[in-house]
Structure formats: structure tokens, C-alpha cells
Amino acid sequence: MSHEPLIVLDAVNKWFGDLHVLRDVSLTVDRGEVVVVIGPSGSGKSTLCRAVNRLETINSGTIRFDGKELPAEGRSLAKLRSEVGMVFQSFNLFAHMSILDNVMLGPVKVRGESKAVARERALALLDRVGIANQADKLPVQLSGGQQQRVAIARALAMQPKAMLFDEPTSALDPEMVGEVLEVMTSLAKEGMTMIVVTHEMGFARAAADRVAFMADGQLVEQAPPAEFFGNPKSERARDFLSKVLQH
Amino acid sequence: MDVFSDPANLQLYIDGFLMILKLTGASTLLALVLGLLLAACRVSPVPVLRAFGAGWVHLFRNTPLTLVILFCFFGLYSAVGVEFSDDLHINNYWLAVTGLSAYTAAFVCEAIRSGINTVPLGQAEAARALGLTFTQNLRLIILPQAMRSVVAPLGSIVIALTKNATIAGVIGVPEASNSMKTLIEARGDQTIAIFAVFALTFVALLVPVGYGFSALANRLMVRR
Numbered sequence A: 001m002s003h004e005p006l007i008v009l010d011a012v013n014k015w016f017g018d019l020h021v022l023r024d025v026s027l028t029v030d031r032g033e034v035v036v037v038i039g040p041s042g043s044g045k046s047t048l049c050r051a052v053n054r055l056e057t058i059n060s061g062t063i064r065f066d067g068k069e070l071p072a073e074g075r076s077l078a079k080l081r082s083e084v085g086m087v088f089q090s091f092n093l094f095a096h097m098s099i100l101d102n103v104m105l106g107p108v109k110v111r112g113e114s115k116a117v118a119r120e121r122a123l124a125l126l127d128r129v130g131i132a133n134q135a136d137k138l139p140v141q142l143s144g145g146q147q148q149r150v151a152i153a154r155a156l157a158m159q160p161k162a163m164l165f166d167e168p169t170s171a172l173d174p175e176m177v178g179e180v181l182e183v184m185t186s187l188a189k190e191g192m193t194m195i196v197v198t199h200e201m202g203f204a205r206a207a208a209d210r211v212a213f214m215a216d217g218q219l220v221e222q223a224p225p226a227e228f229f230g231n232p233k234s235e236r237a238r239d240f241l242s243k244v245l246q247h
Numbered sequence B: 001m002d003v004f005s006d007p008a009n010l011q012l013y014i015d016g017f018l019m020i021l022k023l024t025g026a027s028t029l030l031a032l033v034l035g036l037l038l039a040a041c042r043v044s045p046v047p048v049l050r051a052f053g054a055g056w057v058h059l060f061r062n063t064p065l066t067l068v069i070l071f072c073f074f075g076l077y078s079a080v081g082v083e084f085s086d087d088l089h090i091n092n093y094w095l096a097v098t099g100l101s102a103y104t105a106a107f108v109c110e111a112i113r114s115g116i117n118t119v120p121l122g123q124a125e126a127a128r129a130l131g132l133t134f135t136q137n138l139r140l141i142i143l144p145q146a147m148r149s150v151v152a153p154l155g156s157i158v159i160a161l162t163k164n165a166t167i168a169g170v171i172g173v174p175e176a177s178n179s180m181k182t183l184i185e186a187r188g189d190q191t192i193a194i195f196a197v198f199a200l201t202f203v204a205l206l207v208p209v210g211y212g213f214s215a216l217a218n219r220l221m222v223r224r
Ligand SMILES: Nc1ncnc2c1ncn2[C@@H]1O[C@H](COP(=O)(O)OP(=O)(O)OP(=O)(O)O)[C@@H](O)[C@H]1O
Pocket: A016, A019, A021, A039, A040, A041, A042, A043, A044, A045, A046, A047, A048
């Protein structure tokens, strides 16, 4: 793998009022790399993930994407966001639009692609995530697992340079987790740059190039999965792993 | 009921209600547009616009409409010199429409804003994450979902506006309540009957409006 940094966080700090949720976080994600972020609840994983496309602003430090610092606002921020796909825990499909329209919206409205071109790619993506036969339904008519796969297709339709996943399987019934992880694993294999916040240790072992462990707003340690799970260095990580791996 | 058998009186009655409809029609349209813009201001990321929207709402929602309409006449027209037409009647009509619209827009704004608040935050976030701009987000994602829960309260606002249009009478616009007053003054023996006819005409006009808006709201019910 080439070591060409795509996402670079440098000494990032974030407060919610008095709460210091990101403490001097520095993290570099190379092109094509898959970084899985794990850590206890409230440790700042979502905030970190959301800061990368500026859904959350930061108080100090810098975040660079593809060589450029994140724009503060306006059209250049919208453009940056269009290059970073985001998948949420709660899917957030547009409730008033068909599945197909959900996937076509970004390409047509943000990129100005023709409907025909956008539609063709949307259908191909829906086919890829196994939902092609549901294209005309509304989100509410799909199961959680199906909705999340559509959400992934919607993000991919923008042909993003990177994808952010914030606990994409946490809101799913257990039997639907697998189908979503499968799509994510295949994306990882194809070389998509990904930051994935998850509690799925199996996915971390199988698909991650690197595991980043957060606690209390700090990035405590990062290492390849085999090393991290086999031989965690910090007390916090050992403690966390002993709790989550028990069952 | 022989008041209305006199053609002149009948005409007075008809003209009064036609004026109510004209006031309501123009003011509804203007208040919807203005209210939508104000709601956009209130949810915009620009602090100055947010303050402007909030200021408008607080000012007009908490000022009696009679005062607003009187201000349009004595303030806007007499003092400041805003004139819509040389014709006094047409000028008064538009001064009244200005007051009614400015006032009603505050309520429309709040109805739309509370509709916007019913749309889950994740919808706007997903749209932002895709790269939609603020106005695209509002137009394509938020408002279409918000409108469904705005329709019913809008019905109440239009009904209130129709009744409020009678206040245009205080600056001499010949609307229904003015006609009624004229008729009562002429035919004191039929006061109750005259009241009843005017009240029931309002009821007959507005009951269908209420049902219409409810039906529309039901049809647009959002499914999640
Ligand atoms: N908008 C907000 N306003 C105030 N505090 C917030 C906000 N969002 C998050 N926080 C707080 O910041 C801290 C970090 O939150 P964050 O969501 O990043 O944690 P997390 O690691 O993703 O947790 P989880 O595993 O529960 O999702 C938490 O204490 C949370 O309560």
C-alpha cells in the first residue's frame, strides 16, 4: 500500500461546553486504508468521525482532507462533504423519497449529473448492495439492514474519496448485521479509504488495516488488528477488550 | 329579513364579503411567501438573519392587529408617505393587505418552523453530508417533510386571517363588518337577523376551509 495521507488530523481539540471530548487527537489515514475506531461509550468516537466532514466543528488543531484544510463553510464545504461519504447509525434515508431517488439525489443535485446517468449508476449500486428490486419503494418499507445498505449505496453514488461509518450496525437487529458488514468488507477489499466506528470486533479483525482505540477523548493507541487484539499496550485497551470480548 | 330584499342592501352585503375574500386572498399569498422566508431566516446558519426572523415574529405576534392596521394607515401612509395608489379606496385596501400580511406572516413562520422541528435532525445531517447547500437542504429535504405537518396549522391561520380581515374596516376599507354596521344603523329593528346572516356567512365560508385543510393534511401524512 502506498503511504499517501488522505485524512490528517493534527492535535484536534473539541469541547462541548465544559466537556473536553477530543483531546489532542492526531490521526492519519492513508489512501486505501481502513481504520476502525473503537472505545467505550462517550469516548468521542462519533465526534471524531463527524469532525472529518465538519458536521462537528473543532476548537483547535487542524483537519486536512486530500491535502487541503477543511473549508469553514459555504460551497467549498459542501464540495468537501460531497467527496466524503457518510453512513449513520440511524440510516437517515430521506423519508419522503423512493430508494432510487435517495441514491440519485446527490449526483443530480450536488454534481449536476443528468438523471439518466445518475439513474444508471444508482441502479448498479443498488444491485451491488442487493436492493435493486426495491428501487421504487419508500425507506419505511425496507428492513433496517436493507435501509443501511441503501444508505451505503447513496454515499457511494457520489464516488467519494473516503467513507465514514458511525456505528453502522448498532441500530440493526442481530440477523441483519452480517449483510451490512459484508458490503463494508467488500468495499474495504476494493481499496476504499474508510474510517469505521464500530463495536463489531470481528469486522475490525477481518477488514481493518489499523485499529484506533479511544478513551476519554484521547486516541490512546493504534495498531494493526492482530497486534492490537493480541497484545494491547495500554491498560485502558486491555480493560476495554476484556469487557467486550468476554461474550 | 326584508332588509336584504332591498337590492342596495343586498349589494352592500355582497360587496362586504367580496372585499373580505379579496383581502384574505392577497394577504394569504403574501403571508405564505413572507412566512416561508422568515422561517428560512430563523433556521439559517447566519446569526443576523436568525435575529431578523425572531424580531419579526416577536413584534407582530405580540402586537394587536388593530394597532398594526392603524399603523399602516397613520404611520406608513400618513407619516411616512407610503402610497400604493391615488385612489383612496385602493390605497387603503393595500395598506390593509400590508398589515394583515406582515401580521399573519409571523404566525405562518412559526407554523413552518415547528413543522421543520418535526423533521428528524438526521434528515438534514444526511443531506449536508451529501454536499447539499443550506437552501437545497431546505427546499429538497426539510420543507417537503415539514409541510405535511404545517398544513393543518396553516388551515387555522387562514381561517383566523379571514376573520381578521374585518379589522381592515377600521381604516375605512368597505368590508363585511362595515356593511353590517351600516345595515344595522339603517334597520335597527332587524339587528339580530342582520348579525345572524353575517355570522353564518362567515361560518359557511370557513367550515369548508377547515375541512379542506384537514383532508389535505391527512393525505400528506408522512410515513416513517
Ligand atoms: N451535541 C452535543 N452536545 C453536548 N455534548 C455532546 C454532544 N454530542 C456528544 N456529546 C458528548 O460528548 C461525549 C462524546 O460523545 P461521542 O458521541 O463522540 O461518543 P462516542 O464515543 O461516539 O459514544 P457512543 O459509543 O455512545 O456512541 C459524550 O460525553 C457525549 O455525551
